[in-house]
Amino acid sequence: MRAQIEVIPCKICGDKSSGIHYGVITCEGCKGFFRRSQQNNARYSCSRQRNCLIDRTNRNRCQHCRLQKCVALGMSRDAVKFGRMSKKQRDSLYAEVQKHQQSLECAGAGAREDNSNMADHNCAYRRGSSAALSDLDDITTLPEGLLFDLPLTPEDAGGEYCNLDMLGGSAGSSSSSQSSPEQSSLDFADGNNSIKHEYQLLHDSGLFSHAIVNPVPESCSLLEIEHIIQSVVKSHIETSQYSTEDLKRLAWSLYSPEETRSHQTKSAEVMWQQCAIHITNAIQYIVEFAKRISGFMDLCQNDQIILLKAGCMDVLLIRMCRAFNPINNTLLFDGKFASPQLFKALGCDDLVSAVFDFAKNLSRIQMSEEEMALFSAAVLLSPDRQWLTDVQKIRKLQDKVYMGLQRCLQKEGVSDEKLAKMVSKLPAMRSICNLHIDKLEFFRLVHPETAFTFPPLYREVFGSEITFPDSTEG
Template sequence: METAQQTFIFPLSVVENSEDCAHSAKTDHDLSPFKLEGTEESPVMHSQEDDLTGMEGLENTAKTAGENELCLPCKVCGDKSSGFHYGVMACEGCKGFFRRSIQKKIDYKCHFSGNCAIERINRNRCQHCRFKKCLAVGMSKESVRIGRYSKRVKQSNMDEIKRLTSKPETPAEREARERHEMEVYTLSQAVLQAHSMTCEYTKEKVEALLQQRDSILMRLNAGEDMNIPPTVDYSKWKPEERSSSKVFAWKVFCEAIMPCTQRVVEFAKCLPGFLTLHQEDQMTLLKQGFFEVWMIYLAPVMLTEERVILLGGDSLFSRDFLAKMETPDLWRHIFEFAAGMHQLQLSDMETALFAAITIMSSDRGGIKEPKQVEDLQEKFLECLRREITRREVKDNHLFAKLLMKMPLLRSTSTLQMETMLRFRMEFPEVTIPLLLAELNNINHEDAEDHFMLPLMSEVLGLNGNSRKRPHDIAERLPLTKITKEGGLFQPPKAVAGVPTQRSPSSSEPEDINMVVTMRTATT
C-alpha cells in the first residue's frame, strides 16, 4: 500500500476563538512547492515511530498522594490528566491523539479562524487546533520522560495543585493564559525564522562545516593561503592599503565580515517590534549591539584551541592572520566568549532568542524610549526561559549562564569599537566599508564619502530611500516559501522531525509585527 506524503498546516496568526471545525487529509497528489522532501517511510520516521511506541509505555504516570487527591488538569483540554506525557501533564486522550498525529503525519485543517477553544467536551471536533494547542503547551517527542518524576517536576505539580485548590481558574483566566502561551510560542517562531534567514551558521550548517575541520587544518598547516574569502576583491585596493601586513589584515577582516554584519542588521529588522521603536533608538541598538550578535553568530565556527575561525568554503581566519591585526586582547576576549558558548550547546532557537535579547537592550547609552525597548526584551526573555525548560537534558542554571555572558559581550564590543577607532586614526587613508564605519561611529574623509550619507537610516528604511541590499530580506517577510531550516510554526524542537508548513492556498498573513505582538496575560 502506497504511503501518503502529508504535512501539518497551521494558520499564521493568532486570532479569536471560533466554532467547531472539521479536518481533511491531503495525499501525495496534492503537493505544494513548500513541501519538504521525504515520506512517512523515511528512515527518520521509522525510528521515530518505533521510539514513540516503545517509549510511551515507559513514561512515568505515577503520582504522589497529594496528586491523587486532585489530579492536575490536562494542559491541552483540561480533562483529568493521567501523567507526564511528551513533556507536559496530559490526559490519555490527548496523549494518544498527539502520538497518532506524529506517527501518521495527518494533515489537519481548520475551516474557521484557526484558534478554536479546546476543551474536554469538544476536543475531538477540531484536530487542527487541538494539535496546535499540543505544540503550544510544549508537547514534543523529545520531551518523553523515562523513570520516576524528578523532585523539580513533582514540586511543580504540587504547586499547581495548591494554586488550583486555593483559587480555581476562571474561564476568563484560562483563556488569557492559553492565549498568552500561544503568543509566546508564536513570537519564538518569528525570531527563529528571522535567525534562519539571516544567519549562515545555523546548527545544521555548522555541523557540516566542522566535518571538514581536519582537512582544512591540514591544508592550513601545509602552508596553503586560505585567509582571503572570495568576497574580498583586493585587486582594487589602493597601494597604501597594501603597505603593511597589519593594514592588509585589517582591510581583509573589515571586508570579510561585511556580509555577516549586513545580516545582523537584517536580523534586527525582522525582530517583531523592532521597527516600531524610535528611529534613533533603532540605530543606537544596532551600533552598540551589532558586534555582539556577530560574536554570537560566529561562535560555533570558532576553533578556540587552534585560534582559527572557519568562514565556510575554503576560507578562514588563521592564528597567524589574526596576529597580524595586532589586537591580541580583542581576540582573546572573542575566543573566551566562544569557548563558553560551546559548553552551553545551544539550539538554533536558543541562539536566536539570545541574539534578540542582546539586540534589544534598554540600558544602551542614548536610548530615548528605554521602556519600549525593555518591554520588547522582556518578551524575548520569556520566550528564552520557556524554550530552555523544554530541553530534554535539563540545565537549571542555563538561563543564568546565558545572561552572565552578556557583560563579556558588552566589554568585547566596546573593545572592538575602540580598536577600530585607533586603527582609523593610525591609518586614515584606508577605506573602511560604509556600513561598518557608521556602525563604529567612524567619519570618512575620502572624497567618495565626503557627503556621508545617513547610511543606517537608509539600511533601516527610515528615509523612504532604503537601498536594496543582497541580504535585505526583512521587507519580504512573511516568506512566500518556508525553508526547511524553520517555518513560522515549526516547533522549537521539531516534533518527531516533522516540520510544519504553510498551506499553498492559505492567504498571506498580516504584518509579522502585528501577528506576534504579545499581550500580557495578566491584563
C-alpha cells in the same frame, strides 16, 4: 566612462548599475550574488518552470533563474574588464550609453531642479528600500547616512515592508493563532523564583540595567510567547550566513600553514580591510535578523538605529560560536577555519585572543538554534542603550523574548543552570565590543586613509568623529 555606464540599469534585474562586473553592466547586488555563487560553487534549483522573472523586486525569489540569467547575459569570472575590451565592444558600449542618456533626457525634461531631484530620489529610495535590503549585498552600497535611516522604516511601505514573501520566504503569520482557547494562557507561577533570579543576573550584568519589580505576570499568553518564539527563530534561521549543514561540511576545511603565513605577512592595512569586509557581511545578516523579529519594525526609527548600532556586535559574537571548532580552536573566516595565529598582522593579539576565548566558552554551553536565536534577540532588544525614545516599549518586547527563551529552556529541564551560564557571558561581550572600538580608533588615527576605504556600513556602525582627507575620495 564609469559614470556614463552607470546610467544604464543593471542588465540582470533593472536596478541602478554600478559599472561593469564580470563582463556585464550590473548593480552591486547582482555582482555580489554572482561572486558568491562562484566562490561557493553553488548549485541552485528552481521550484517552478525555470523561467522565473528576475527584476528588482523579486530577484531573490529564485537563485537558480537569477544565476542562469547572469550566465546567459555573459557574466563570467574570467570576463575581461572594461579597460581591456576590444575597440568593437567599447564602441558598442558607448553607443548604448549615448542612446540611454538621450532617452533619459527626453523623459526627464523640465524636471532637473535640485530640489525636485532630491525629492524624487528620496521617494524612489523609499519605494525600493524593501527590495534593496532584501538583497544583503545592497546594504553596503547605500549612501552613507542612509544606511540605517531610510531602509528600516520607509514612510510609505505600509504593512508589506516585512512581508517575507518579498524575501523568498513564507508569510509571517503564525500557525499558533489556531490554538484552542483552553491553551491560550500559560501559568509560570511554579517557575517564578528561578525566573526572577535570572532577571536579577541580567540586571547585574550591566547590559540589562532596568529594574524589574514584577518580572513575570501570574499568567502569560501562550499565544504571544509562541508567536515571538516562532518569529525570532524563523528570523535567525533565515538570516544565518551558514546553515548547520554548511558548517559541518566546512568543519575540516582549514587554512594550511603556508596560507596562515601568507596572512601573517600581510600589512596591517590589508588585514584590517579584509576583516572589516568580513564583519560587514555578518552585520548585513544581523540587520535582516532584527527587521524580521515581530515587533522590531513597530519601534520608532530612532530606536531601531540605536539598537542596531549598539547591539549588532553583541549578536555577531553570539552567532560566532556556531562557526567555532573547539577541537582545534579555529574559527570560520572567508570560507575556511582559521587559528588565532592567522590574524597576527592585525596587531591586536589581545582582541583576537579575547574573541577566540569567548567563542570557546560560549560554545561549551551548547545552545540550540532556538536558544541562540532568542538569546541574540534579547541582547539586541536591550532597553538600557543610551538615547532611546520609547524604553518601555522596548522593555516589553525584550520581556516577551526573554519569556520565550525561558520556555525553551524549561523544555530541557535545565533552565536555571543553562540560562545563568548564558547571562554570565554578557560582561565579556561588552568588554570585547569596547576593545574592538579602542583598536579601531587607534587604527583610524594611524591609517586614516585606509580606514576611509572600509565598507560604508562598517563605518556607519562603528562611526568616528575623525575627518578623513578629501584626497581619498574617488
